[in-house]
Amino acid sequence: MTGKDHKYTNALAGEDSPYLKQHAHNPVDWVPWSGDLEESAEKEGKLLLVSIGYAACHWCHVMEHQCFEDEEVARVMNKYFIPVKVDREERPDIDHIYMDALQMMTGSGGWPLNVVALPDGRPFWGATFVKKDDWIKVLQQLATLYREDPEKIREYAEKLARGLKEINLVSRNTKEELLSQPDLEEIMARWKKGLDMEMGGNNRAPKFMMPVNLNFQLHYAHSKGDPKLMEYVHNTLTKMAYGGLYDQLGGGFSRYSVDVKWHVPHFEKMLYDNGQMISLYARAYAQKRDPLYREVVEETIAFVRRELMHPGGGFYASLDADSIDDNGKLTEGAFYTWKKEELKEQLGKEYDLFADYYNLNDYGYWEDERYVLIRNSNKASIAERWKISESELNNRIQQWKEQLLPLREQRPRPRLDDKLLTSWNALMLKGLLDAFRYLENSEYLDLARINIKFIEEKLLYPDYSLKHTYSKKGRTIPGYLEDYATLADALITFYELTFEEKWLSMARKLTDRAITHFADEESSLFFFTSDEEEVLIRRTLEVTDNVIPASNSIMAHNLFRLSRYFPYSDYEAIARTMLINVHPQFENYAPSHANWMQLLLFFSEPYFEIAVVGDDYEQRARELRKEYIPNCSLAGARDKSEIPLLSERHSPGKTLIYVCRDNSCQLPVISAAEALDQIT
Template sequence: MRILLLNALLIAILFSCNSNKEEPVQEHKYTNELINETSPYLLQHAHNPVDWRGWNSNTLQKAKDENKLMIISIGYAACHWCHVMERESFEDSTVAAKMNADFISVKVDREERPDVDQIYINAVTLLTGSAGWPLNVITLPDGRPIWGGTYFKKDDWLAALEQVQRAYEENPQKLEEYASKLEQGIKNMDLITLNTGDLDLKNYPTEEILATWENNFDRTLGGTDRAPKFMMPNNYEFLLRSAVENDDQELLDYVTLTLDKIAYGGVYDQIGGGFARYSTDKKWHVPHFEKMLYDNAQLVSLYSDAYLVTKDPLYKEVVEETLEFIEREMTTSEGAFYSSLDADSESETGELEEGTYYIYTEAELKDQLGNDFELFKTYYNINSYGKWEGEHYVLIRNQPEAEIIEEFDISEETLQQKKDSWRSKLLNYRNKRAKPRLDDKTQTSWNA
């Protein structure tokens, strides 16, 4: 009897263990020291074959002890081209073997260490005339930069590593001299001459500066007359204030044209609210899809001020929708704010792709909107004007609502109801997709 009871108990235990479906633990081929970091950006690189280390005293001492050059690679979680270079180079075993053999490789989150970022941004600006992210710099063992740039294709990156390492082996003294000159240049960039004279802001040449600035105005599509186009909200805050204070209608028209085109464009999320980082084209259509907290905060202020001046309901709508986006997707349970949303998310194939969360095919839109599709098609240009890549569209407007109302013989109230319905349906639809990765850092300077 006891044996039967024991057998029954063992069977019950085994059945219980087998029926407990736990999530399998993901195994990684590589794990480096970044696994001990808290930054989402650094953790994204924790399973690269590159032997990445964080920026700390132990890492810096290791470079000195081993007399090795350092690779300082700086970026942030929402940086699309940082992810591209990771896929092409830092996940490649050949590249990793070279980096691990000859260099001490350091990953830095620029939002976590803006002080480190500023030093090497200045260095690359001096070296190349411009800088951005990803920022990749090679330094002497003591951290002084000798070479750098931004994004590199795999073959170009490997070639650069070979050349710099060879120069270090064959003529280290020359690199020492070069590093000293560059160091002095970086220090000089931060020097400010003390003005001991009386400050006379009344005679500051604002009009001359504005006249030069106006040469670059795009008076058809707004913003500056080039691509890519950044929103630069502080610039338009200044221009808006200048136009109002000086009763300059022409300047005010330019500012409102710019704000209209941005709000009409794909750089503004027509379905979920909020602004992407910048536009890759002149008409504000195709963005780099990452959404940064600080961009959206400044643009909410800009559109609020523009609404105070113009009472344009478009600006009020943009402010309300952007704040709804921030509350929905960028706010912690304690009421603080996250840092950013990535440009990339998983496609149906499981690959990370830029913008895939935000775009639609015509077939998807027809299926979700039914009889409303024809009106939606005109309102958001599901045509050659709004097409992006393949069969996908990035929503963009190019008509004021008054023209849509007249063309379709509907009331303003009916159009608003339809817009609310479209946004609800399409937001629910895209929320079934894999969402962009969230950088859940809460930074004091961005929240204060």
């Protein structure tokens, strides 16, 4: 359909973002965020109305339908405001500022995120989802207040702006010591009180997967020999893999579960979740060798490859939660849920076993006669109950999937957000590399090579600056700290798996550029935006780990890991200072600082550098890296290398393994088993 077929077409029609283009034919006179908004607003005597969301956001769609597609609402918005639409995934810098403002004003946050601001962008009112009548009423009240008492609004906006600058501060910690072991144990004891030992995750709904937390807990339980925490981690991983949160037929994870048993998700599938979950389950597989974890990794990669992969090798951002249902309505979960009748018709005599395995009963019921497939028994117990072998059960499960997936594909598909974001591609790249490392499937390394080629060609400049997103129209959004941090992280891992030194060199150059353009001398942390870009109110410091680890915590990890290869740099000192300055925050709330706490383990416990040198270096390294060793860095070469860890290690005719700490090495050994003994 062309613009001529629509009653309305606004300035969003020419944008790259699918989310912005979804609003291109609203009667609202939306404009994208730009540097000339202040001038336009001042000239027209209007306030800014900034509405932020993302393509896979269910409540964003609901508010669009109720408010932004409504002509009465549009008249009010257009008369009194300059309406600005922002894709939070394209412009996380704007989202950060206004989300902080909303939380200061209301105590909560979420999307759609709507704020009203002065022409210069300083906010003074905010809300998430608002119904039509309430929306009209509040906008009229705000417009009247601005007309009658603009000074009152300016005073409040200025007060709020000062508050936003203050909450962004991270002070230098005068205590320069790392947390002690008793302090860490006390923090963990408090954290454990909030865990759901029966169903996994936190002991409340909604439940987010939080791979960063589980990754740390897996490391901590392994390192400290904590069997209860290890049991909790594996129970959580199993329950998530059994749940409706995980697409039982097609693989891949939705964002979060609305209930405590991981049953009913918000059905949007995000690239950043799935990349991290691949990494998490691959590491857990290395630690326990549970075939369920391998299955999850394989199916999730298959989903991403099938539904989120760009022909050029990049990965798309997300799939929407909503799709067209049987009644022609846009409905959450319509693509993924099932009615008993259609399953009986398709499966015939297989239905009863299928219904038992996937709980087509009260346990698996959702709403409107629809079921979200969920497991609550392992395969062995199901096979025993039905008096069949586990092998036979596996064959039948595979047959169900082969039968039902093509049927599901005939339904109207969820909308695809085809943005190609550097940071999210880097998280997926890391997932592929971890899958290759622990599952030893070379196909995943091949996929990783295709992806890094796309990143190099489309998202990386010759001076090692980055784009945040790939634009088909040649528009560029400069890279944020998250782009540099996540890509450098993946590249260090790429080196550890291939020993191709160009990846380590690239990681170092990206990190050095971040130090030059993002570093904050006051806190020793890194700003989210470069010093080369415009500033809205203040430059943000992203410190708390969330569904994606904080860009600062990833940077601190990168600096620590790079210091293992380049010990004469300042990298380790910077990482240590960052960690110490964040200490006071994670002492009080550990779950929001899990990646920082893992870095603390690197500093406070033995951390090993393993160098493998000689003709058989690749085979020896392969034997080592498939093991779960979270506290080591790996380097390798056939003979000579520019990396200090490998220098003067070559002995002609031999393949030697050096296990080192702080570049002080034990006597070399010739087998992976001997090296592992030196570590443990």
